[in-house]
Amino acid sequence: MHEIITIVTTAGRPDELSMALAAFACKELGAPFEARNKRSIRKMSQELQAHVIVAGKHRYDYYAYGAQEPFFFHPNSAAFRLKRVARGEREPFLEAAQLQQGDTVLDCTLGLAADAMLAAYAVGATGHVVGLEANANVAFIVKQGMESYDTSELPLTACMRQIEVVQKEAVHYLQALPDQSFDVVYMDPMFEETIEEANNFQALRQAGEHMTLTNQWVMEAKRVARKRVVLKAYFRSEWFAHYHFQQYKRATAKFHYGVLELGST
Incomplete structure (x- = not known):
């Protein structure tokens, strides 16, 4: 071939x-x-x-070759999630990550960058968010999209511009980092199960790299994180128990967050 x-x-x-x-x-x-x-x-x-x-x-x-629909950048769910946070409403990702102003965050699986934008909002101008994307084409689309997307919505614009996009596979990038380089390391591999409601992610699923959680990935994430490692996975995933994540269960959600606490905040 x-x-x-x-x-x-x-x-x-x-x-x-x-x-x-x-x-x-x-x-x-x-x-x-x-x-x-x-x-x-x-x-x-x-x-x-x-x-x-x-x-x-x-x-x-x-x-992507063989894909039926194009992949393109759009703030997607980040816009309304940020509005909810600004109104003081609950945000499950931020509750799991417990980010503070000035924190540093490594998003190992950037995708459409929705969670990275929430992280950028939480850590503020004194913090730093790095988003990894293994696929060079997806990384290019998302990076250029966040730099040029035309919106007057604040804080959405500032959050998009604040994220550093790095085209690199997560484990390789983690291996090159010193111990405790980031406050929080976040991992959102492609779900083991397809969530039918998540139609807006189908183009990304076809275009992006499909990665699964491994012992090495978790080990490196724990070494690099100062405070905690956060995992997003299908609600029935065995990853939570296997890797000893504290699972934040939500009755109506098809995905849950899990947390490994590593140090004091």
């Missing part, structure tokens, strides 16, 4: 801006440019056996 490459193209009728955005994507990803020549994205992907990144006028779309 041929290796699946990544190519960059434009919308059907590109303007100067989309051509410039395409050139930028080619440079950042080391990917070749391919003119549309009136071809559909699906046809180009099949002909060239390639993932396709489309530079549009307002955003990048990523069509």
Whole structure:
């Protein structure tokens, strides 16, 4: 089987801006440019056996090879979750992470960055949030999306701009860090079970890397975290008990958070 490459193209009728955005994507990803020549994205992907990144006028779309829908950045659930927090309502992720102003957070599985944005809000301008994404194309889409997404909503904009995106596989990144480098390490692997209600994550599921929790991952996370390690998983997951996470159960939720406390806050 041929290796699946990544190519960059434009919308059907590109303007100067989309051509410039395409050139930028080619440079950042080391990917070749391919003119549309009136071809559909699906046809180009099949002909060239390639993932396709489309530079549009307002955003990048990523069509993973064989995917039915594009992956693109959108603040998604982060916007209304931040509004709830600002109103003083409960936020299960923040209750599990117990973040304080000035904390440092390592999100090992950035995805669409919703939890990282909540973390950025909680730690404030004096804190720091690093988000890891193993897939280079997904990392590019999310990083560029957070840097350029046009919104006047605060604190959403500030939270997006505050996150440092690193294209790296989680265990490899953790292995290179000194002990107790971050206050909190957060892990949200792709669920072992598919949650049907989470339709907005299907494009990410097709585009992103599928990782499972391992002994090495948990061991490295415990070494790097000063205060706690937080895990998000399917509510029936055996990971909570197997790795001795305190499971925060929620009666109506299909996923739960688990916490390993490592030190005083």
